Amino acid sequence: MKLHSGDLYWNKTMDANSKFDKITKSFHTEILIVGGGMSAALTAHVLAANGMEVTVVERHRIGEGSSAANTGLLQYTSDKMLSDFVDDIGEEQAVLFYKMCLNAMKHLDSINAQLSDDTEYINKDSIYYASSDEDVQKLKVEFEYLKKYQFPVEFLTNEELIKRYSIDKPCAIKTCGDAEVNPFKFIQALTQMNDELGVRYYEHTEIDLDNLIENKVFTIDGHSITCEHLILTTGYVKQYPAIHNKSKINRTYAFCSKPLSSSPWKDEVMIWETKNPYLYFRTTKDHRIIAGGLDEEIDYVEENQNFILAKANDIKNQIQSIFPEIDIEISYAWNALFGSSVDGLPFIGRDPQMKSVYYLLGYEGNGTCYSMAGALILNDLINNKKNPYEDIVKVNRKKGVQN
The missing domain is CATH 3.50.50.60 (FAD/NAD(P)-binding domain)
Structure with a gap:
């Protein structure tokens, strides 16, 4: 395959x-x-x-x-919220799973510190924003679970999100202990x-x-x-x-931009959203933007580069709707398969x-x-x-x- x-x-x-x-x-x-x-x-x-x-x-x-x-976003939070896992497998098991991921992040930090070459591994915070007003309550519930079990998390209102990160979305969860890497x-x-x-x-x-x-x-x-x-x-x-x-194969799209002259947003935090399929993006050491999204329930890759580039432009436009002042030029665009479990x-x-x-x-x-x-x-x-x-x-x- x-x-x-x-x-x-x-x-x-x-x-x-x-x-x-x-x-x-x-x-x-x-x-x-x-x-x-x-x-x-x-x-x-x-x-x-x-x-x-x-x-x-x-x-x-x-x-x-x-x-x-x-795309090299390393996060302890999952595609599936802790609160959703609580509903499915119970609070004890759900929290244990999230602790497994947080513990894994600490081990990744430790292993990277032992490597002799620069892997562009940088500890970063993540912003997980509500894509719509309907998701606000869901994010509040998620924040309360993460806070209850002392995961590194902060809740940002619309006003705080705009003031600190220039992101005009209903609200967001900010998680710490994450990282980005050149895989x-x-x-x-x-x-x-x-x-x-x-x-x-x-x-x-x-x-x-x-x-x-x-x-x-x-x-x-x-x-x-x-x-x-x-x-x-x-x-x-x-x-x-x-x-x-218990599993299926899906398809996702991604791109890498040309380097920007400076940091495109505050602290170059990694950003993703509650919508499904969701947009996710980050930066590199030389201020490129790496982004992905538009996941599809298709189990083979797309070979037409013009089609792939069109999808990449759709992702780019989503980012520019959040940060309209950024002029993004795509250098590389690809699609890839990924697995999901039930x-x-x-x-x-x-x-x-x-x-x-x-x-x-x-x-x-x-x-x-x-x-x-x-x-x-x-x-x-x-x-x-x-x-x-x-x-x-x-x-x-x-x-x-x-x-």
Whole structure:
């Protein structure tokens, strides 16, 4: 399955600093991770740092799958509000899930601080505004839940939002503890550190995902890899039987602008909204605007660049309706697939039938945050330790199954 199409930006900000061989013979490894994106990089790091023998296999190049199309907004808040999770899975589990995400953000901060290269990782606040007056009460309820459990949050009235950020919307929640990143640079820098930790990487090697068995996989060239634990971080390439009735694939659009002469808005906060599908946008170190939206329930990428550019212009116009003084010129425009789950939760944990097989599939819009949380969960599972979050996101949870 093709994951993105159009003119990407992140992979043009640097050359991949690592080039790895293709698998040419059979071998054994303690941990085999299939996939070479953000989930694989973070999981390989956590496991290798804990003394495990780790091998990562990618069908193309490291970091050039879905991660290259990521807009790089890292937030502890989810596409699905805490208050909505409370209604669906109960207050205790909902709060625990949000704490998992906040804890993941702190771990991402820590890992980035260890990287030798600049990944354009910057701690930022987020503004989550009410798209219409009808959403005001919903945001107030959400704020009260976040405040009750001491999440870093602030409520902004229309007057405060205009005065502080020049955003004329009914109200907003401001969250702290978030960040932005160049996902391609982050993966390349982390891959380099993982390589130094002893992680073995292979590129241009496709695994036969349709014939998985316990402790053994085959490349499409016929080479076998035996392992004690198999971790699938393949994103949206395949909907496995364990999740096929709990998930779906959608399409989103994004663009990167030309650099602006100065900061386009106060503190260059990351901005998104309550409407669904929602607009989301941020800046870069050189004052470009990265934005996305116009999500569609379509499971294949659009190839027509003129169509993609037209969608990007629609997104641009939405931003300029908020900040009419900004003159945005689009440099890059693309579309990409992303996964969503019926219950709004990612899929992290053991396969229900094959106990040596694990999934880290960060479905929903918080993929990098879920990847970090998943790496920590899988490390505990593999080491037979109870993780406080494992039951919420496990693959065979009862919630979220379609009729």
